[in-house]
Amino acid sequence: MSSTHATCHELEAPLQFDVRPIVFVVDDDISVRESLELMIRCEGWQPQTFSSAHEFLTRPPVLVPNCLVLDVSLPGLNGLELQKRVAVERTDMPIIFITGHGDVPMTVQAMKAGAVEFLTKPLNNDVLLTAIRAALERSQVALNLAAEMRVLWNRYSSLSQREQQVMALVVSGLLNKQIGGELGISEITVKAHRGKVMQKMMAGSLADLVKMATRLRLAPAVITAA
Numbered sequence: 001m002s003s004t005h006a007t008c009h010e011l012e013a014p015l016q017f018d019v020r021p022i023v024f025v026v027d028d029d030i031s032v033r034e035s036l037e038l039m040i041r042c043e044g045w046q047p048q049t050f051s052s053a054h055e056f057l058t059r060p061p062v063l064v065p066n067c068l069v070l071d072v073s074l075p076g077l078n079g080l081e082l083q084k085r086v087a088v089e090r091t092d093m094p095i096i097f098i099t100g101h102g103d104v105p106m107t108v109q110a111m112k113a114g115a116v117e118f119l120t121k122p123l124n125n126d127v128l129l130t131a132i133r134a135a136l137e138r139s140q141v142a143l144n145l146a147a148e149m150r151v152l153w154n155r156y157s158s159l160s161q162r163e164q165q166v167m168a169l170v171v172s173g174l175l176n177k178q179i180g181g182e183l184g185i186s187e188i189t190v191k192a193h194r195g196k197v198m199q200k201m202m203a204g205s206l207a208d209l210v211k212m213a214t215r216l217r218l219a220p221a222v223i224t225a226a
Helices: 030-042 053-057 079-089 104-112 125-157 161-171 176-183 187-201 206-216
Strands: 022-026 046-050 066-071 095-099 117-120
Touching: 022 030, 022 053, 030 046, 030 125, 046 053, 053 079, 066 079, 066 125, 079 095, 079 104, 095 104, 095 125, 104 117, 117 125, 125 187, 125 206, 161 176, 161 187, 161 206, 176 187, 187 206
Parallel strands: 022 046, 022 066, 066 095, 095 117
Antiparallel strands: none
């Protein structure tokens, strides 16, 4: 790795709730961990280093942009095996692989599984920093989408069971009269429920409501009326 300026000024003390991006590093070589830690800190990010996959997995997920710089060859659980775990348990965490002896099949496997980059040692700092920036941007997008989905699910959960039934029939394209026939309620009652649905879901139009239902992947309504 090209050398990092040893006199990089220490960043100011982090706030109680530090929202700076976190770059996790998992490598069993302490010299690599220390070098990357300094470089990451000098960029204004939070470094967190681990010597093994198992040690890393004890760290709970975070809600700030983050990524993982991961050595392929690790004691115990190796990098490719850890990648499979991360893909399931930490979907907002992009991975940058580093290795001292990569080969084509290994690279292909890692990239097919979603790795941002696969770099060989000795590392080029500029290339690695570019990869980390891209990974953190990807993480930010994933976190934003997850936050939006939580808000959407909270709105949907606030609907009563009847309102959820009405919403399902509305987004299926039924008119109020048809919905009343399906549910055995009056058209006036359907209108009242429909208004509540639009209000609670904060939908400005039927098109908005349909988009929300699509994002929530709600099951299509079972329509029995002729």
